[in-house]
Amino acid sequence: MARLTALAGGLAVALVLLAAPAMAHNHPSGITDLVTPAVVRVEATAHVDITLLDHIGELVHVERSYDVPIGSGTGIVINPEGGIVTLTRVVKTDRDVAVYAANRVFAEHHKVKIPADFARHKLKDDVLNHHLQECYPPKTPTATCIINVTTNITVFPNVSPADPKGLKADLVKAGDTLDSPAVLTLSGRVLGSLGMPTAPLADKVPDAAGSPTNVAGFLGRPAPNLPFTVDIAHLRQGGGGDSQGRQFADPEKKVDEPVKLGKLIDEGFLGAPVIGDKDGHVVGMLFGGGQDGRMIGVREITAALAKAGVAPRRGAIDSAFEAALTRYHTKYYTEAASGFQRVLELYPGNVVAAGLLKISLQKRGTAEDAGTKGAVSPTPRSLPLWPFIVAAAVLLVAALVGAFLLWRRRAPEERVEEPPAPVATASPQQPFDEGANPTVVVRRSQPFQVVPRQQPLMTANEQPSVKYCTECGMRLGPAHRFCGYCGHPIET
Structure with a gap:
């Protein structure tokens, strides 16, 4: 009887567990919403102040200032204080901006044809050519140019309305190579009293070939007509080391993903996050361009942050947003709407929260809203719970009746046989x-x-x-x- 009762109870529990997915509110996988609020546009320029000492005739000081673009791309906010990780190539260049400034000032002052580029040129006039070569760095006692270079980094957050001026940032630690991570911190104001939204970092990169991922970034400065862009990609098996990175390949071979990602990188996805499909965390960062786009793994990102002394951390805005996001993806739109409103109170201008709030308000109280008592029907993926409960109860009663009948049959055998008197x-x-x-x-x-x-x-x-x-x-x-x-x- 005890065995039958235990069996019946186990089957009843199993039936209830089968019905559990209908009530579960687990956060769905394969989404980018956790990361996209923390995606920013990064632009770096070199401000060059140059003074040309023209003493061919009378001594003349010619002063000029030039803003030379260094790079642009996408960055990821990793703590509420404004810690940002991007690619070193976005904020640092291997070209000498002082050479560029020398070509510009010499061509403008002496009215000679010198390309406005980063190459060292020669002139046919020996005197002018001598002065031009003395203007090029490095600085010597006979230099004809005094040059001072400062790097300006501007971060444009993903907010609405767009911030036209952006936020100033400082370079904390550049990578050893141009295709390695660089760490920045905001040097001025931070939007919101509680800081900025952050992106969660994954523990490791998926190993399996064909692992689905998403990439998100900006193709220019954020604007109403230029929002962030999201695309899909698939990882190849393994990796080729730190210098080569992880490659991409479409398992169905419908799209040439390295070429597709290379084009996105050239348009602004340099340093963009690669988001894992399992839990929506950052598993890497894009680099390359042209005909080949690749990925730096998350371990290289965390190693660069450790060297820079900048710790990744989630904040109160992220907690509120993730709670609202969970209610939204489980179709509890009434609760999600209030959650997104709270997020916008903590961080005004959150583009992702504002968009999801609009959808939640449209679906609030409708048949799609799982939190509405008068819902017409359950969602297609949800199964009603009552059939499982009824089946479990019937099974339990049947098992108890069978156990009682079995006990009645075995009862005479258990009686004590006494010898006849x-x-x-x-x-x-x-x-x-x-x-x-x-x-x-x-x-x-x-x-x-x-x-x-x-x-x-x-x-x-x-x-x-x-x-x-x-x-x-x-x-x-x-x-x-x-x-x-x-x-x-x-x-x-």
């Missing part, structure tokens, strides 16, 4: 009384109970002869050879 021949003087000492069947599980017995009939001249069992102490009848209680033979 011998039939004694009554003496002529004393007639045999069948009710003088009846056999008593007592279960071992029942408490001890003394059953009263009738006294034998005797004549006036006879004296009662009382005997007791020497084994258990029960009173014996005169005709019994065995004890009716324990079966012990009567000693003669």
Whole structure:
């Protein structure tokens, strides 16, 4: 009976667990919403102040200032204080901006044809060419140019309305190569009293070939007509080392993903996050361009952050946003709407939260809203719970009835078999009384109970002869050879 009851209970629990997905509110996988609020546009320029000392004729100081673009791309905010990781190539260049400034100032002042590029040129006029070569760095005692270069980094957050001025940032730590991570921190104001939204970093990169990912970035400065862009990509098996990075390939071979990603990188996805499909965390960062786009793994990102002394951390805005996002993806639109409103109070201008709030308000109270009591029907993926509960109850009742019937069948076998009492021949003087000492069947599980017995009939001249069992102490009848209680033979 115990086994059947346990089996019935286990089956009932299993049925309830099968119905659990209908009630579960787990956060869905394969989404980019956790990361996109923390995606920013990064632009870097070199501000060059140059003074040309023209002493061919009278000594003349020619002062000019130039803003030379270094790079642009996408960055990822990794803590509320404004810690940002991007690609070193976005904020640092291997070209000498001082050479560019020398070409510009010399061409403008001396009215000669010199390309406005980063190459060192020569002039046919020996005197002008000598002065031009002395203008190029490095600085010497006879230099004809005094050059000062400062790097300006501007971050444009993903907010609405767009911030036209952006936020100033400082380069904390550049990578050893141009295709390695660089760490920035905001040097000025931070939007919101609680900081900025951040992107969660994954523990590792998926190993399997064809692992689905998403990439997100900006193709220019954020604007109403230029929002962030999201695309899909698939990882190849393994990687080629830190210098080569992880490659991409479409397992169905419908799209040449390295070429597609290379084009996106050239348009602004340099340093863009690669988002894992499992939990929506950042697994890497894009680099390359042209005909080949690749990925730096998350371990290289965390190593660069550790060297720079900048710790990735999530904030209060992220907690509120993730809670609202969970309600949204599980179709609890009424609760999601209030959650997104709270996020916008903490961080005004959150583009992603504002967009999801608009959808939640449209679906709030409708049949699609799982939190509405008057919902017409459950969602296609949700199964009603009551059939499972009824089935479990029926199964449990059937198991209990079967166990009871089985117990009834086995009950006679469990009774104690007593040896039959011998039939004694009554003496002529004393007639045999069948009710003088009846056999008593007592279960071992029942408490001890003394059953009263009738006294034998005797004549006036006879004296009662009382005997007791020497084994258990029960009173014996005169005709019994065995004890009716324990079966012990009567000693003669």
